[in-house]
Amino acid sequence: MKKCFLFIFLCACSSLPSSHSSQPFVYEVIPSNNAFLSTVNKVEIKFSEAINPNTLTEESFMIVEGNYSASDTDTIDSTLADEEFNLVEGSTTLSEDAKTLVWQPAQVLPNGFFTIIVTSAIQNPKHFPLTQTPGQGNQYFVSIFQIQEETSVASQSTEIQTVYQFPDSVFISEVVADPQQDWNDTTGGNRIAFDSIPGVGTIGSTDEWIELRNGGSSVNLSGWSLEMLDGTDETLIFGESDETLLFFAGGSLDYFNNEEFLIVGDLPGDLKTTVVLNLRDDTGALIDSIDVADANGSGIDDEAYQLHETGEWNLDLATPGFE
Known part of the structure; x- marks a missing residue:
């Protein structure tokens, strides 16, 4: 240096x-x-x-x-x-x-x-x-x-730990309910809304997003729904609402690839930082549900409520489209 x-x-x-x-x-x-x-x-x-x-x-x-x-x-x-x-x-x-x-x-x-x-x-x-x-x-x-260098094997605890495995189906992996960056690229960025390069414009509710990950086989999301229960309850129906969908491995609404990430932006209403999210398939069956207790961010270092490899949910840097 x-x-x-x-x-x-x-x-x-x-x-x-x-x-x-x-x-x-x-x-x-x-x-x-x-x-x-x-x-x-x-x-x-x-x-x-x-x-x-x-x-x-x-x-x-x-x-x-x-x-x-x-x-x-x-x-x-x-x-x-x-x-x-x-x-x-x-x-x-x-x-x-x-x-x-x-x-x-x-x-x-x-x-x-x-x-x-x-x-x-x-x-x-x-x-x-x-x-x-x-x-x-x-x-x-x-x-x-x-x-951040990975901890060496020699310094790791010798205690036996349970290894968390991500679900083998579609699941919610990240939530930005209190955005600290211009994720929908109102100004600047690379003109691709909700990807990993945010803009520099005004930040507001239009920058909120939810990330899904497909841990199973490819699936058609048409008719699936995402319930946002926060007191001003909203339901997004895939393919019928005005949401923005950004697939990160060439997928589409009718072909969500295995191990692909999907950002759902332009959510209906104003997503609260305390919210229950329910993901349902086209038959109404519950596929995943998370209870977000507090997704308030103080800066870009903690604006995203994320599912980590340990199976725990924590506030961290937003990582749209990757782990």
């Missing part, structure tokens, strides 16, 4: 095109935003179009130590302009078509949070700068991942 002072100078140039129709944006990052990992060997960033290799510099792309939320633009701006950053050393390569950037760390990354920052200094060959929302000015892209 080395400490670097990073300075970004903004200027208005009359030679730049005024249209935002061809501005590049980041549409995918690996590891995904808010990923929790034991190690990271590389970071991969995919752009919507080719970028100018000459604009790929330490001022336009960086990975730094710390947790900087995409919505906390004031903190990032002031840090970029005035403060000392812990810049993570690594090597950067650009694919032949100039659409994919791959970064590899110079050494093993320690435990902690890391933030990926791509600024509007990145441009395409026609000098259009990067933005995550065309027409909203030049915007940078921010994504976070956390590293």
Whole structure:
């Protein structure tokens, strides 16, 4: 690690095109935003179009130590302009078509949070700068991942523990009832609502979502229902309501794949943080039910009520589409 002072100078140039129709944006990052990992060997960033290799510099792309939320633009701006950053050393390569950037760390990354920052200094060959929302000015892209090394076998308890097994059917795996991020991408993001890259717009009830996971064979969800019993009870019927469905392994309403994740967004009403959720099939049979006692989040670190591998439900980082 080395400490670097990073300075970004903004200027208005009359030679730049005024249209935002061809501005590049980041549409995918690996590891995904808010990923929790034991190690990271590389970071991969995919752009919507080719970028100018000459604009790929330490001022336009960086990975730094710390947790900087995409919505906390004031903190990032002031840090970029005035403060000392812990810049993570690594090597950067650009694919032949100039659409994919791959970064590899110079050494093993320690435990902690890391933030990926791509600024509007990145441009395409026609000098259009990067933005995550065309027409909203030049915007940078921010994504976070956390590293926590797995406990070594030698340090693990010798006590015999019961291993929890996820259900072998469709079950509820995560709930965001008190969103802390713009999950439906009202502004910014990669324009894919409820995926792992949130936007930077207004946060409200339209950013609430529920994640389902299929632990069994493929299933047709048409006619299934999701009851939300919180005093202002609502029932969502799959295929008949105005919900947004985001399948993460190529599935669809009539073919929810085995081991696939599904985010259900644009829920009816305003989901309360104390709620009973009942998942029923098309015959009305109860498939899964959870009693959410308190899903209040204080920040992005605890905005999601999640089912963990231990079988316990806890508040944690939101991980839409993966464990």
